Amino acid sequence: MEFKQGDRVRIEKNGTVYEGRVMPSMEGYITIKMDNGYNAGFSTDRVKITLLEGNGESTNGGENSAKESRETGEEVTKPGKKLPKVAILSTGGTIASKVDYRTGAVTSQFTADDILAAIPELKEIADFKGRVISSILSENMDVGAWEKLASAVVEEIKDGADGIIITHGTDTMMYTAAALSFMIETPVPIVLVGSQRSADRPSSDSAMNAICAARVAVSDIAEVSVVMHGTTSDDYCEIHRGTKVRKMHTSRRDAFKSINSLPIGTVDYNTGEIKTFTNYIKRGERPLKFKPGMEPKCALVKFTPDADPDILDYYIRGGYRGLVLEGTGLGHVSTKWVPLIQKATDSKIPVVVTSQCLNGRVCDRVYNTGRDMLKAGAIEGEDTLPETALVKLMWVLGQTDEYNEAISMLRENLSGEITECCFK
Amino acid sequence: MEFKQGDRVRIEKNGTVYEGRVMPSMEGYITIKMDNGYNAGFSTDRVKITLLEGNGESTNGGENSAKESRETGEEVTKPGKKLPKVAILSTGGTIASKVDYRTGAVTSQFTADDILAAIPELKEIADFKGRVISSILSENMDVGAWEKLASAVVEEIKDGADGIIITHGTDTMMYTAAALSFMIETPVPIVLVGSQRSADRPSSDSAMNAICAARVAVSDIAEVSVVMHGTTSDDYCEIHRGTKVRKMHTSRRDAFKSINSLPIGTVDYNTGEIKTFTNYIKRGERPLKFKPGMEPKCALVKFTPDADPDILDYYIRGGYRGLVLEGTGLGHVSTKWVPLIQKATDSKIPVVVTSQCLNGRVCDRVYNTGRDMLKAGAIEGEDTLPETALVKLMWVLGQTDEYNEAISMLRENLSGEITECCFK
Structure with missing residues (x-):
């Protein structure tokens, strides 16, 4: 017997x-979302499956294509109440992943429609439309993909979306969140969400993350945020600031x-209740x-002891337009790196100093170096994360050719990346 | 009136x-260690100073030189009880720093003797000898300085030291601790200690860190460790493993x-009481x-989205002997980097993958990339820190020319850098 996405079933093993x-399940396998929110996957030839409630929608039968797919949730549960409109833009990643039987590893292949079918509670929160922007693992995201995604977000907002959810692989989610933070001033929530476990694993966090993301997407937090466990x-x-x-x-x-x-x-x-701890920009x-507009020719250079400063010259010679240093402690590199910093800035290449400590604020006024x-x-x-500093530099150099x-x-502080100084 | 290090004084301001x-104080200034453990510094022309108890030792009057200085603590407080011998090797850094009036910034200029004079409690814990190994800020530490320091540590152990304290700037302390961990199998504690605030600042942590380090140096923890607040x-x-x-x-x-x-x-x-939470190698x-033996021509490359894989080729062309990648998530770089990894390993250049998440374990078996x-x-x-992985690679390539x-x-796992796998 064939089961469809959304069907309620009993499995005995x-x-x-x-x-x-x-x-959404692979051939020969069935994955169910249990009432406790966890998912469980089974080999169909080793279990007995009984249909309990056949309200599933038809599966699209086969590989997903990158075609745009529209709203699937006709059956809004509370007629009379108009739900906010939320666009789910999928880029790939674990929240939308399944096992590739070519290699046995996990690839990202699900659409927003698949997610809506797998997590029926979403339809109680908003009136969704799904749209596939890309289908790549997040380590392959690049400046082009950021700009394509940002354009799509802007289109959806112009088209009346009350909130945006972006499903994204977790590996580089912070970089994409930063890129959107600088590229878009938004009147509505833009929420990135992902999963640390693929949806076919029993401990998947997909459903809870997606449901919480939907709550934020219909909230009054009009910022680019990352919503995860x-x-x-x-x-x-x-709810993290992007x-x-x-x-x-x-x-x-x-x-x-x-x-x-x-x-x-x-x-x-x-309960779906949102508590806030910081100021935020309201809907x-x-x-x-x-x-x-972002300049891809920027690099993040992590300093380590005894590292040859020629690495800076490599980027200067290569026509790079900006450099972020990830220094030690308060933001230091060895003194033999200083002449190369001078060479970069003489060539109108901005050099931004951050710290590999991650926590705390850079302060280069204390020590001689x-x-x-x-x-x-x-x-x-200041207290900008090295990764955010790189994305900011790319964006700034995409906005202006004037060094000063x-x-x-x-x-x-352009988008919350620098907090006001509390300690120096 | 001149006051000497160790004199007990009253200052009115x-x-x-x-x-x-x-x-130890700069000309025109006086710094005191108060009974609450904090230090306070004063401009001598703005305060009234009264000598309370003149048991201070003579200051060495002026700039410290890099000469070797020997045991100063004749006045052991518990006669009859033989104290363990501990060597304090100073390399510079904040725990041994003072303000440079050329630039107004902080430089490292104190010797082990200065520290012993400033923190009299130390003499109750052990019978110290001081030795200046270097006097540089820690961002300038390099492979040569690590080897010089390691040699000095080994000499002191051979010479009968029951424990070693190394005062070190905090910026690169973790790298030095890792280097010593790989270079020395030790029968006695080797403790690195530093300060996050210079000794002339009221909130300095020097004294407490130094006293705790001394407790560990005379303990049975025969490991390279970092002891800090x-x-x-x-x-x-x-007490952190190096x-x-x-x-x-x-x-x-x-x-x-x-x-x-x-x-x-x-x-x-x-109380000086030591509690332990992990297994450790005993005295x-x-x-x-x-x-x-360490190979300096190794590099740590932090991957960021859209980064040009030519950076790997730069290191291959430059004759580098090993590379550590700081990838995203479980240890990923973009697929366009993979051919360059192949090129490196084809050239017998080991490529070790770590994660910029820092916490957790690399696992490259889950996803296709x-x-x-x-x-x-x-x-x-595995779960090795990127910085430790770099130092390990330098050390391994200093030990063998055989790729396999x-x-x-x-x-x-050579020195505690990899913990046994608990989750994949």
């Missing part, structure tokens, strides 16, 4: 009974942390403004 | 009275954290073994 709704339990998600978030664990569900800032807030998984507070770096023209990145204008933009 | 012992209060220090520690804040006193491991233990500042458990990286010859760094031997050493 070795005397244990599992009940839930059918998720706040703890290893399924209790709440954290310029202050970092993936701090390779595999834990609560891998994402706000650095040098509290999260904007949390979303309770059970409708500012008009939509799209400022695309830092002072020499400043004298050579380096700019302190770039320098003054780099010193400014 | 604007009606407030401060009492404490004179620390465990919290922002002056309650206890943490291969598992990272500076995680630019300025906080409790900047050092064990990553992917508990600290070895803690030292209570008040005398293994004989002294010195394995110097990782599998392709492994196929190209990359080695998973290097690869198998890189896969092994």
Whole structure:
């Protein structure tokens, strides 16, 4: 018997009974979302499956294509109540992944429609439309993909979306979130969400993350944010500002942390309640403004002891337009690097200093090395994350060719990336 | 009137009275260590100073020289009890720093003798001898300085030291700790210690860190460790394994954290009690073994989205002998980097993959990109920190010219840098 996505089924395996709704599954396998929010996957020839409730929608039968797919949720559960409109833009990644039987590894192949079918609760929160922007693993995201995604977000907002959800691989989600933060001034929430476990694994976090993301998308938090598990339990998600978030664990569900800032807030998984901890820009507070244009020829250079300063010259020779240094401590590199910083700034290549400590603020005024770096023209990145500093530099150099204008933009807090100084 | 280091004085300023012992001070200034453990500095022409107890030792009057200086603590407080012998090797850094009036910034200029004079409690813990190894800020540490320091440590152990304290700038302390961990198998504790605030600042953490380091130096923990404040209060220090520690804040006193491991233990500042949380190698458990030799031509490359893979070719062309990648998530770089990984390994250049998440374990077997990286010859760094992985690579390539031997050493846990896998 064939089961369709969304069908409610009972599965018996070795005397244990599992009940839930059918998720997108590979041939020969069935994955269900159980009532506790977890997913479980089974080989169909080893279990007994019984249909409990056949309200599933038809699967699209085969590989997803990158065609645009439209709203699927006709059956809004509360007729009479007009739900906000949310666009789900999918870019690939674990939240939309399945096992590739060519290699046995996981690839990203699901569409927003698949996610809506797999997580029926979403339809109670908003009136969704799905749209596939790309289908790549996040380590392959690039400046072109950021700009394509930003354009699509802007189109959807112009088209009346009350909120945007972007499904994204977690590996480079922080870089994409930063890129959108600089490119778009938004009147509505733009929420990036992903999963640390693929949807076919029992401990998948996809459903909870997606549901919390939807709550934020219909909230009044008109910022670019990342919404992911706040703890290893399924209790709440954290809402991280797009310029202050970092993936701090390779595999834990609560891998994402706000650095040098509290999260904007949390979303309770059970009640949907949002609590906020920081100031944020409110829905409708500012008009939509799209400022695309990024310079890809920028590099992040992590300093390590005894590293040859020629690496800076390599980038200068290569026509790079900006450099971010990830220095030690308060923002230091060895003194033999200082002449190369001077060479870069003499060539009108901005050099922004950040710290490999990640936490805390760069301050190059305390020690001689830092002072020499400043004298050579380096700019302190303050408490900006190294990764965000790189994306900011790319964006700033995409906005202006004037070195001095770039320098003054780099010193400014443009999108929450620098918090006001509390300690020097 | 001239005051000497160790003199007990009363200082009156604007009606407030401060009492404490004179620390090494700059001309025109007086710095005292107060009874609460904090230091305070004053301009001598703005305060009234009264000598309370003149048991100070003579200051060495002027710039310190790099000459070797011997034991100063004749006045051992508990006659009859033989104290363990501890060598304090100073390399520079904040724990041994003062303000440079040329630039107004802080440089490192104090000797071990100065530290002993400033922190009289140390003499109750051990019988110290001081020795200046170098006097540089830690961002200028290099492979040569690591080897010089390691040689001095080994000499002191051979000479009968029951423990070693190394005062070090905090910026690159983790790299030096890792280097010593690989170069020396030690029968006695080797403790690195520093300060996040210079000794002339009221909130200096020098004294507590130095006292806790001394407790560890006379303990049975025969490992290379970093001993620094465990919290922002002056309650206890943490003892971090040299291969598992990272500076995680630019300025906080409790900047050092064990990553992917508990600290070895803690030292209570008040009682001196040591509690341990992990297994550790005990005093005398293994004989002294010195394995110097490090290959400086190794690089740590941090991957960022859209980064040009030519950076790998730059290092291959430049005759580099090993590369550490700091990838995203479980240890990924973009697929366009994979052919360059292949080129490196074809040229017998080991490529070790670590994660910019820092926490968690690299696993390149889950996603296609990782599998392709492994196929190209990359080695998973498991849960090794990127910085430790670089130092390990330098050391391994200093030990062997055989590619296959290097690869198998890189896969092994050599000095606590890899913890046994608990989750994949």
